[in-house]
Amino acid sequence: MSMGSETIAPAVAQSEGVAAGHDSGPRVFHDAVPRVFHDAADPRRANRALTDLSLGFRRWRLAAALAWLDIRNRYRGSVLGPFWLTLSTGLMLAGLGILYSALLHQTLRSYLPFLSVSLIVWNMISQIVTDATTSLISAEGMIRQLPLPYTTHALRCVFRNVITAAHNLPLIVVVLAVTGAFPGPGVVLAVVGLAVLGINAFAAALLLGMLCARFRDLGQIVNSVMQLAFFMTPILWQPSSLGRRAWLLLFDPFYSVMQIVRGPLLGTGASTLVWVSALTFTVLMCGVTYGFFVRFRGRIAFWV
Amino acid sequence: MAHILAEGLDIEFPLYHVGARSLKKRLLSRTGLRLRTDQSNRVVVSALRGLSFHIERGERVALVGHNGAGKTTLLRTLAGIYEPVAGRLEVDGQIGSLIDPSAGIDMDSTGRENIQLRCLFRGLSAAESQEKVEEIGAFSGLGTFLDVPIRTYSAGMSVRLSFAIATMIEPQILLMDEWLAAGDADFQKQAQGRLEQLVTDADILVLATHSMDTARTWCSRAIRLESGRIVADGPVEDVVGKAEEPAAQAIKAA
Known part of the structure; x- marks a missing residue:
């Protein structure tokens, strides 16, 4: 039996020597969480949350690689791959454009740009929100095995939707070119609008990801809300159709966030009030997300 | 200087997604699981209860105990995956975990x-x-x-x-x-x-194992967990017992 201790003794001695050697030279090793320190009496949650965020953003390449794999694996073996999205969106625009321009007594040429931009931007928002509900649940295996920042999982969800959107957004250019509805120089604001949308997308991926991991019914509720929002938000119809009550739309965050992208693309721009509404909503969204993240970050591993 | 320090470490798993009452009946009859209801009347499993230990540089520690004793949970806690609900944990040093070697492998990639x-x-x-x-x-x-x-x-x-x-x-x-x-x-x-x-x-090895031979071969110290508590902590020979002759020969042969 003495063999046990015989094996240990040299092993330990050797490790001391090797370890000393290692300390002098740099190690090619960086783990996600190199050091662990927890004190339940003094949890320093804000500190941890900020570390998580900064580490996750610095490692954006990981999130991007995972998002790319998600898309690639989803369309594995398919001939058109993600371009099926482009095709199906194109077909939907053609079909709905012809139908609704007739229903709303507008010419296809004047209605199609509005419909295309609206639908594509809306689809982007709707897909992000739906995907956000499973951003953490779908990463369960990783969360329980690898100490990664949670930010990585939320960013992965955002990047996944950016890739998807990149297959649809060019259709807008095609439609605008075909119908000759060029938006003018104000179009650069659409980039700002997309950036604001991106910030909201990240906040949603983190907040809804957490909430839906804890309350499993919430995902279903969010899906129903998105369906309702599609009809309540001026996507197929013009905001002006509401007449005097159009101001109510300022309280529809889907409208304002969509409008700051859509307006500049259509050349009509978005009113100052819409920008204020969108930015206010963004600040609220980020604030609530940050509060939740700070308070409940430590519980996520137990929820998924 | 690499070291691990735990003081009164508690880890609890709240059970959210199951009918608490029927589950309680089912689980209370089993051994190894520790159920209780917390302030907000949720059923929680106490996975680790009041663990205190200090592992210094150069130590090789075996975690032994039955299934469900809390070995893997403790490893995950040390890795920074689970945050303790009570107590203090300090893990100083770069951590490498071989908790699940296939974690994060993508089947569709080369x-x-x-x-x-x-x-x-x-x-x-x-x-x-x-x-x-x-x-x-x-x-x-x-x-x-x-x-x-x-x-x-x-x-x-x-x-x-x-x-x-x-x-x-x-x-x-x-x-x-x-x-x-x-x-x-x-x-x-x-x-x-x-x-x-x-x-x-x-500098430090923490190895959860069911094989006493592995523990004896690789570790200098052993911690035995039972129902989430430390029941023994000391030199490996004292905690896991001495190897029987045939087993020892088997190691040598391997």
Whole structure:
């Protein structure tokens, strides 16, 4: 039996020597969480949350690689791959454009740009929100095995939707070119609008990801809300159709966030009030997300 | 200086997604699980209760105990995955975990892509990653299969790859759930050498195992967990008992 201790003794001695050697030279090793320190009496949650965020953003390449794999694996073996999205969106625009321009007594040429931009931007928002509900649940295996920042999982969800959107957004250019509805120089604001949308997308991926991991019914509720929002938000119809009550739309965050992208693309721009509404909503969204993240970050591993 | 310090560490799993009452009935009859209801009337499982220990540099610690005693939970807590609800935990040193060697492997990617992905997980730069791809690729001995999706690998081949990827770390603190064994006879010898190197290079080893022989061979100290509590902590011989002759011979033979 003495063999046990015989094996240990040299092993330990050797490790001391090797370890000393290692300390002098740099190690090619960086783990996600190199050091662990927890004190339940003094949890320093804000500190941890900020570390998580900064580490996750610095490692954006990981999130991007995972998002790319998600898309690639989803369309594995398919001939058109993600371009099926482009095709199906194109077909939907053609079909709905012809139908609704007739229903709303507008010419296809004047209605199609509005419909295309609206639908594509809306689809982007709707897909992000739906995907956000499973951003953490779908990463369960990783969360329980690898100490990664949670930010990585939320960013992965955002990047996944950016890739998807990149297959649809060019259709807008095609439609605008075909119908000759060029938006003018104000179009650069659409980039700002997309950036604001991106910030909201990240906040949603983190907040809804957490909430839906804890309350499993919430995902279903969010899906129903998105369906309702599609009809309540001026996507197929013009905001002006509401007449005097159009101001109510300022309280529809889907409208304002969509409008700051859509307006500049259509050349009509978005009113100052819409920008204020969108930015206010963004600040609220980020604030609530940050509060939740700070308070409940430590519980996520137990929820998924 | 690498060390691990735990003081009164508690980990609790709230049970959210199950009918609490029926579950309570079902689980209370089993041993090993510790159920109680907390202030907000949720059923929680106390996975670890009031653990206090100090592991210093150079120590090799075996975690032993029955299934459900809390070994893996403790490893995950040390890795920073679970945050304790009470107590203090300090893990100083770069952590490498071999809790689940196949975690984060993408079946649809090639071996090479998986190595690159794992390098990203560890935050390596592109240059470091390139170096690792060559190194791991060579070690796994997969040759041209490195450029084929893992989905098409035989069981043995994927074990070789995940072993090679998982052991590319050079941690100060090595957390391991069961001693890894990999592949066919040829590879096993190679793998054993790699693992021994990894263990001896690490400043601290924490190894959860059911094999008392493994514990005796590799560890100087053992902590026995029972129902989430430490019931014994001391020199490995004292905690896991002495090896019986046939078992000892078996190790020698291996």
